[in-house]
Amino acid sequence: MSNWNPGGQPPFNPQGQPPPPPAGGYPPNAPYPYPPQPNAPYPYPPYPYLPAAPPGPLTRLWRQIGPVPVARRVFKPSRPGIVQDPVVARMQRIRTLVGLAAVVWMSVTYKLADSVRVADSVGNVASDRLNQSWISVLVLCVTFPVVVGVLLAQASASARRELLRRAAKCFGAMVALVAAVFVFPASVLTGFVEGRFATNPVMTVLTYTGILLTFVWVLPFVIAGIGLALLHVFRTADIHETMPPLLAMTLVWEMALIDLFTGAYTGVPVPVRILFMLGAPLSVTAVGLWELRRLRAHHGIGLQGLLMRQGPGQA
Template identity: 70%
Template sequence: MNAWNPGGQPPYDPRAGHPPQPGPYPPRIPHPYGPQLYPPHPGPPVSPGPLRRLWLRIGPIHTARRVFKPSRPGIVDDAFVARVQKIRTLVGLGAVVWMSVAYKVAQSVGDIADDRLSQSWNSVLMLSVTFPVAMGVLLALAAPSARRELLRRAARCFGAIVAIVAAVGVFPAAVLSGFVDGRFATSPAMAVVTYGTTILTFLWVVPFMFWGIGLALVHVFRTADIHETVPPLLAMTLVWEMTLVDLFTGAYAGVPGPLRVLFMLGAPVSVTAVSLWELHRLRAHYGITVRDMLMRQPS
């Protein structure tokens, strides 16, 4: 009680007996589970430094993607087909590893890895020989007016072949020339240049080579740049060629006969099935056929 409130009454509220007036914002309703914490608002993205940008542009992985992945404008990239191909590859790899361990085809995990790398490199070499022959057949069957365009599209495919062969050839060239042994390190300055260049070359070439071999096989030397139907056709051809090589070189020795036949036919049959399904999917969902690759008008 004071001079301003002699009766000790509660302070006068001009809004008493009247509904609350709406404010500029709706009333805050408490959350039934208590106050909620929200993550802080993310700040602006931090741009990489100049060295990081340079490495992202000329690094081995990024360069391998530019060299071995198809990039023709308007190309059809079916994610579902890529997922099925990846599953088939993983299942096939798992079966080979199981067979190698169960029947002691390989003595260690390192032997299995070396065998798979050797198999992949042999596939790259076989594909490097098969592709020019297939390109010659394609040019013979295509319409004469389309041959110049097909050759233009195939230029990057030939470039990818040259790139992977050159990357693998760096190592024997460095050894045979004496560069690795320091033959050119005739002075302290030349020693720094020689060994520094050797280290940088190996740090760049090794990732590029391994990544490039994988991408070259997955994208069949980026032959989708020619036409979307070329990769499945070449994949079927390559896998049956490699099966013939395995047959004549006695692959999977020590494995029981029926199981050996199953493993030797498993890869070509599964790849052929996936490739035929891919061709069907291209025709059914995108209207792309082999006739389109030949650029011939329907008769």
């Protein structure tokens, strides 16, 4: 009951008709839903709220132990209070997709032009891209401890324990990816894939189960892990938000030097080779500098916070 609804009538009745107006008429500036307005959901009865159906047992199981969800938990940063800018994340994905598409297009174009068998050429391109991604991961695994060592040397004594605690998840992600990749050569070298240990029915079942898990779980985990590790730079945002762009810029210039000294893109015209060798470093550097500027301008996060000189509990 209120001063504009003296009868205390509900906004609708079971027949769906609006209640009659009060004896004195509607007062001025009456709140919604009085007086009834055209094309409004009230005073007519609203549609009942239907909650979404809960996920089934298979969906819940997939979210817990599926290779891709597990890879997301292992390789995506999750520090409490971390700044997650959707604009920066979108730019990183666009830059990654454009760079990958350009490199694949160049590789396919020149390898198909020089090869008679199209299937072999496309397979070589896919193998080259996977090898380059794995080399990038290995270079990042070597670069990251060096960067952390420099930070420990420059950080204050009170911040070093906090810095090591934040870096532990990054090292854990590296160990997880290297261990998952090591499963494949270990299976071949030990003869596990060839069935060397299938000496009785029980070992035969275990052998084929292990082979199935290797290709159904470990392989998708490795593929998703390599992509997420490069996109999130081994979740180094858990240390500080400025770490991913700094390490990404360092990594691409290291990869450019490796391509230069190993003679990558052999057979490609020199102008096109220069374009593709410098395109990735320059584009990643531009995006990284823009990301650092956005973090400083919109979130107040600068490079000085990387050393945590203001205290270990602050970002």
